[in-house]
Amino acid sequence: MSLQPLSTAAEKATGEDGSPSGPAPRTGKPVGNARLRRAVRENLVAYLFLAAGVLCFALFSWYPIVRGVLLGFQQVNFSEPARWVGLDNFRRLVDDPLFLTAWQNTGYFTLLALVFGFAAPFATAVILNELRHGRSYLRMTVYLPVMLPPIVTMLLWRQFYDPGPGLFNNVLEVFQLPAQQWLESENLAMVSLVLVSTWANMGTTTLIYLAALGGIPGELYEAAELDGASIRQRLWHVTIPQMRFILMITLLLQVIGTMQVFVEPFVLTGGGPDDATVTVLLLLYRYAFVYNDFGLASAMSTLLFVVLGLFSVVYLRLTRSKG
């Protein structure tokens, strides 16, 4: 179906200087209305499809967000009307001894995820891009973990981390290194979770980087090679500057994504040992589904929403300035 873009109709209705085109109107309003009616009629299908889309978003995205924010200021039991409690939920949140721990742990996870998760896909993409043979096979291999359902990934890694007969400790044993308590040690637990997360998610980012690498003009490398640039210099002076924008975007998306970490601590550690892996989302889940306190959970999600919103604003500004 060929649909006219909405702007075309508007453009048609006005002259080059923005004034209404065609014979001069006796009074501006009726003719304007007629043109508007015509524009609407001509694009009726587009508007109806748009309405369906807007309705979908309104119902399934915007309404839950607004409702979630409102719930943060209410006490609800879902069998009686909600009761407004002002900032009570937020006060109770701050009083929770785990509140600060959860934010600190989430910040730590995000930081570690950047250290591992940001560098690893970039390095992998650069290496894959340089390869002459087996590139497609390796691309698929790198992307394979993304195709596994998260719960399968977690259970698989739980076997790897098993302090008894687990894969990692077996490997350490081969090199005569001491066995580690991967998930049971307060110091190692978060690092172990980040490793799983990085392994599970790096495929997508690697593909984005590979696409970006493919878009860098070959002449730049040729010129650099003619100037006698080494691989490291080519990477530093050509690849990274050319990919600066995409690197910045994935960095922000990764911050937004990793701050919402949930499955890893939920399945692998349950927030332990000794609260070392309690994250914001895990605590939020407990408020809602263990303690059944939706007001408290919504207050927490509102806070998270604000923090992630700030990152999203930066993201939007960056993408807009590029556009």
Next chain:
Amino acid sequence: MVGMSGISRRQLLGSATAVALSLALTACGGSGDSPSGVDKNGVVTISVNGMPAKTQAVDRKNFMEDVAAFEKSHPKIKIDAREGQMDPKTFAAKLAGGQLEDVYYVYFTDPAGLIQRRQAADISKYTGDVPYFEDIDPALMKVFKDAEGKTYGLPTGNYSMGLLYNRDLFAKAGLDPDKPPATWEEVRTAAKKISALGDGTVGYADYSKNNQGGWHLTSWIYSMGGEVATKQDGRWKAAFDSEAGRKALNALHDMRWTDKSMGTRQLLEIADVQKMMGAGKLGMYMAGPDNIPTIVKQFEREYEEYGLAALPGTATLGGGDGFMFNPKASPEKIKAGLQWVQWKYLRSPERENVDSKRSQKTGVPIGLPQPRLFAGEAQAEIDRIHEQYANTPVKNYQPFIERNAQVETKVEPPNAQQLYTVLDGVMQAVLTKEDADIDALLAAAAKKADTILASVK
């Protein structure tokens, strides 16, 4: 292409599609039932959950047979049976969306919170008509009552924590399977001997994740003669920073680190431990009798392989399950629901006879030492029927039956789930850190627990 003269056929079709899409999206399911749930013939339809999943073919068939028999004997009641039990993840959504069953399943940890949040109907007015209501164990009824004595539900199952053990591993380790440990010292010795068998065998395992560590630590503390929370001058305070708390944690610490009889993998939860037991790699763990059929069914084991002893010490944690009623259910639905719950779960001796006979034939376990729902004569009669049709090795549960009555059964503390979260951390620290400072852990946890308990009315 858009024609100048008006709307084209294609446009019309497109509009119709968009409108249909929008309508489909906005259409919300409405049941169309009358609020009382009674139709013009005077038949009341009640939705109930607790129907076994399709994968449990025998249980499901028995359940459906019961539904048919109940509807036959109660022609004015129709049962709309639904799968599933209490799921905290969907409970609030179902209640908010009007999808919560009229009669819904709960664990003993749920009623206090549900009553406090007014998410269950007050059924006090209707219990007078329930047969055998007066015979129900008052300790179990207490779980479903509020401070004013109003009733909000009925118990249909109960357990108290004991010690579940693998009889084969006991024999292999040179221990007598008919004389399981009766003190924590004996548990420690037995665990050491069992783990000495090697090949990844673990002597004793315990939970420490997803609130289950706190749940079991509570039972440990009770068994050492302590309390988790006590009421002082009308206010609840944490009570586990005590000698009993220290004794419980020291026992766990010593088994984990000194004897190394608790294996290396920690942060376990119920499914992990049941799997270890089902794989024949675990000697003992703290559990109620209901764990035995789960392990036997899930891991295709034999009932003969397992024994059950009472929990060492002076007290144990008890729990169970039951049914509560939708706060929006009409009086007619509540009355019908009460009849269903009583008929199906709080059976008369005649029904118990029919059920037990069928269970014996279809392999549903009969003869486990719990649940015991009634007090006095009613329970004695039911016990006699169970004995007659037992299809599980009752002698394996004798160590539990003989001593469990002397072990006090205590209920869960108020705000149990929140407290369990705090105690999870303590359990995790002791099981994952060899140099865990037990005094400091208890003191810090007590401080957190006091904050949680401050909100208990």
